[in-house]
Each structure stands twice: as structure tokens, then as C-alpha cells.
Amino acid sequence: MIVILFLCYGPLPTVLIRVFERGISKRIPEKGMALTFDDGPNAEYTPQLLDLFKKYDVKATFFVVGSNVKKHPEIIKRMAKDGHTVGIHHYDHISSWIMSPFRLKKQLEMTEKVITECTGEKVSFYRPPWGHFNVFTLAVSKRYNKIMWSNIFGDWKVEKAKHGLLNELRNSLKEGAIFVLHDNGDTLGAEEQAPGYMIRNLEIFLKECKQKDVRFITLKELKE
Numbered sequence: 095m096i097v098i099l100f101l102c103y104g105p106l107p108t109v110l111i112r113v114f115e116r117g118i119s120k121r122i123p124e125k126g127m128a129l130t131f132d133d134g135p136n137a138e139y140t141p142q143l144l145d146l147f148k149k150y151d152v153k154a155t156f157f158v159v160g161s162n163v164k165k166h167p168e169i170i171k172r173m174a175k176d177g178h179t180v181g182i183h184h185y186d187h188i189s190s191w192i193m194s195p196f197r198l199k200k201q202l203e204m205t206e207k208v209i210t211e212c213t214g215e216k217v218s219f220y221r222p223p224w225g226h227f228n229v230f231t232l233a234v235s236k237r238y239n240k241i242m243w244s245n246i247f248g249d250w251k252v253e254k255a256k257h258g259l260l261n262e263l264r265n266s267l268k269e270g271a272i273f274v275l276h277d278n279g280d281t282l283g284a285e286e287q288a289p290g291y292m293i294r295n296l297e298i299f300l301k302e303c304k305q306k307d308v309r310f311i312t313l314k315e316l317k318e
């Protein structure tokens with residue numbers, strides 16, 4: 095009985111929402127593509143990424159963990175100053191499957207607050223950790239646009255970030271795509287050194303994109 099209740103609370107709504115794309119976006123409606131990053135900020139890797147974007151004149155979107163924002167507010171300030179979009183990825187990296195609607199609401203509010211303190215901007219985007227929804231998520235998070243992805247690469251593992259990632263990035267390049275990558279290896283199931291390898295391969299990819307004139311969209315541009 096408990097198992098059935100759990101499935102109906104978390105995994106089942108997640109599958110339905112994702113398969114039928116109800117209340118979420120997996121692609122952007124414009125020409126170009128969006129680079130998005132989850133789980134940061136990280137003191138070592140996120141500034142490296144921001145340097146890279148500056149160098150290649152790319153604007154991206156970061157779904158940040160509120161407790162990490164609290165530790166590194168200066169990184170979030172820089173994201174805003176550099177023109178990137180900052181969205182919510184919960185205050186703690188916890189699955190919505192094990193959260194009550196009240197706790198989920200609190201997680202969203204706390205993260206929005208720490209982000210706004212750094213950016214001075216309204217927070218409009220949300221991506222739940224692991225892409226997990228529960229039956230209440232869409233109601234509780236209705237003020238935000240829920241952004242999923244068209245392509246996910248497994249870059250949180252060193253082996254993948256080192257080998258294979260670059261070719262997958264190349265092969266996934268398509269109008270409207272939303273890529274999800276990870277600038278922090280501290281989360282459950284991830285490997286600490288993985289973002290370093292991801293960044294190396296991303297640089298090669300960005301260099302190639304520059305020659306092809308690929309347009310990178312940061313999500314806040316979509317609202318206008």
C-alpha cells in the first residue's frame with residue numbers, strides 16, 4: 095500500500111508530466127539553443143565557466159541550489175552582472191518525491207529569496223533536482239516556468255565528462271535544444287572532479303559553435 099501511495103505521489107506524476115509535457119518546457123521556441131547548468135554554484139568550477147562564457151560571448155542559464163548560493167553569493171552576483179539567467183533548483187538538493195507540498199513551497203521560497211538578494215531580479219524559472227515532480231509540484235510552483243531539457247549527457251561522471259561528452263554535444267546541436275550540464279560534482283551520485291572535464295570539452299564545443307555562428311539563448315530573453 096505504502097509503495098503504491100509513493101508511486102502515485104512522485105514517480106507517476108513525474109512520468110506523466112514529462113511524457114505529456116504538461117506545464118513544462120523541453121525546448122525553446124526560438125532559433126538558437128540554450129545551455130543550462132544545474133547544482134551550482136561551486137567555488138572552483140562556476141567561475142571557470144563564467145570566464146569561458148565571457149571569452150566566447152555566450153549567455154547561459156544556471157539552476158542553482160539555494161544553500162550553495164548562501165555560501166557563494168558573489169558568484170551569483172557575477173552571473174547576473176554578466177547577463178546570465180539564474181533559476182531555482184531547490185534550497186537543498188532533495189527530490190520532490192520525498193517532500194510534502196509545504197516543504198516544497200518553502201524550498202522554492204527560500205531559494206528565490208537568496209537569489210533575489212544577489213541579483214535584484216525576479217526569479218522566473220525552476221527545474222527540480224533530478225527532474226522529479228510530485229502531485230503538488232505544478233500547483234505549488236505555478237509562478238515559475240518549469241524548464242526541463244532536450245538533451246542530458248551524464249556529465250556528472252568523470253568517465254563521461256572526459257570521453258564521449260564532446261561528440262554527444264556536437265551531435266545534439268539543433269535549433270531549440272536545451273542542454274543540461276552540471277557545474278558542481280558535490281551532489282548525490284555525481285563525481286567531484288567531473289565538472290573540470292566537462293568544462294574542457296565545452297570549451298572545444300563553444301569554439302566550434304563560434305565558427306558556425308550558433309546562437310545561445312539565456313532563458314530570460316524568451317520572456318520579452
Ligand SMILES: [Zn+2]
Pocket residue numbers: 132133183187222223224281
Ligand atoms: Zn541537480
